[in-house]
Amino acid sequence: MKRVVMTMILGALSLNAVAETPWLVRARAVHIDTADKSDPVAGAGASDRLSVSSRTIPEVDISYFFTQHIAAELVLTYPQKHDVYLDGKSIGTFRHLPPTLLAQYHFLPGAQFDPYVGAGVNWTTFSKNRLLNGAASLEHDSVGLAVQAGVDVKLTGNWSLNLDVKKMRLRSDVLIGGVKASAVRVDPVLLGVGVGYRF
Structure with missing residues (x-):
């Protein structure tokens, strides 16, 4: 009987240890809703502005919990393609890779509902700029x-x-012939839903 009780206790402790491991991986579907703002384009009409398309992307996030309340989250995806418009007319596309590192505070760790807030830094690199048939590019x-x-x-x-x-x-400056012609403010809101697994 004692052996059975000890086995049950050790099993419960083992399950608790698994639940308290520091790694959490999430897979999300994320809708990128761009702010869609830019400065007037040099050489164009005063009302002609650039806009960037919104889109939905897959996202993988890896979190590490330093304590029950404090975690760091690394946000990852693959290069995303966006369409660019000038006064509503397509002028090309670009790709961007936006890894982001966030520090999080979890309010109710271990509870059924655990709300959290975070803040950090986004670094985005732009590539494959195909604007105005190669005449324009982004920083x-x-x-x-x-x-x-x-x-x-x-x-x-x-x-x-x-x-x-x-x-x-x-944000990025738009260059034509190496000279700044406008500035694009993508400044997106990202709305995500997904599942997580705590290792």
Whole structure:
């Protein structure tokens, strides 16, 4: 009987240890809603402005918990393609890769609903600029502040449902012949839903 009780206790401790491991991986579907703002384009009409398309992308996020309340999250995806418009007319595309590192505070770790907030830095690199048949391009990099709020909802075992919203500062000058012709403020809001697994 003692052996059975000890086995049950050790099993419970083992399950608790698994639940308290520091790694959490999430997979999300994220809708990028761009701010769609720019300065007037040099050489064009005063009302002619650039706009960047919104889109939905896959996202993988890796979190490490330093304590029950404090975690760091690395946001990853693959290069994303966006259409660019001038006064509503397509002028080309570009790709961007936007890894983001956030520090998070979790309010109710271990609870059924665990809301959190975060803040950190977004670094975006632009590539494959095909604007105005190659006559225009974007600056190579953008670095800006990122903020976040979300909630993890426990499902079963180590699985959870995740709802998340982020706001990022993402901007770039537009160059024509190496000279600044405009500035684009993408500044997206990212609305995400997905699942997480605590290792």
